[in-house]
Amino acid sequence: MASRQLDLKQLERKAWQSFHQDGLTDVFLGLVLLSGWVSSLAGSDLLHLVLMFATLVVFALGKRFVTVPRMGLVEFGADRKAKNRKAAALLFFVVLLGVALYIVAVTNIEVLGWRPDRGSLTTLGLSLVILVIFGGIAYWMDFPRMMLLGLAFAAAFAGSRLLDSHITFLIAGALVLGWGLALLVSFVRQYPLPRRAGGHERE
């Protein structure tokens, strides 16, 4: 019976996922990984912050000037907004946890009788961030590819700890960025800019 009916949930999911075909999320995350590698070479946390901000700007400009003119504008319904709010709340919680761990590491205070060294705290914090953020986003935002991207982050991070080298961020970043650019090129070819001359578009 269900197959005979209009599958509206499936239709909404398809529309939502079409906005992630542009590869910009992959490009953004690839640049984040690469910024980790560059700032580790320079040994500067400030540079890391600046590069992270720059990647966000690239992402926002890409959506504004590449995706929206090709895919159009849409405001999704209440269910989708609720899902996005859950993902945002999760991100907020994880960021707060990350800040708390950072403060504990910097001030070297004892928490519940445990005074961890900075390295183990970083490992613990980032592992948590990787697992929770990527899993949560993949689930709540109907974006399964995010799990693969999370795997790239986890591999880069774990590899850098095991090998004591940040080259793993370069490798993972290059792979993710390359994949994102390939998706972006395919998206731009598949969706050229529409001519604005049709009936309802003519003013």
Place this chain on the structure above:
Amino acid sequence: MNASDPEANGLKPTTHLDRLIHEPGRLMIMAYLYVVEKADFVFLMRQTGMTQGNLSSHLSKLEAAGYVEIEKSFKGKKPLTMLRLTDAGRTGLREYRESMSRVLDGIPD
């Protein structure tokens, strides 16, 4: 018994179906607008795969029936056409789904 009579064959009549929504192109447009709050012309064109002319023609009919609200404005210097389903459109699509379900339920496996 008349063999060409659907009701005589155990099938439900389809005369109560909303013919305006029943057309596949318009049904697709209404279904997409049902699952979002509002969307612009380009979004619908991409999702439905229709040409500008075809989509525009269907939208005019849906607007005339009071199912779709069309709001025209400018974003910078570019024209922007935002579309949303009216309450009558939402009700119409829900009733169409129910009617179709009843009709299809009458078809033996």
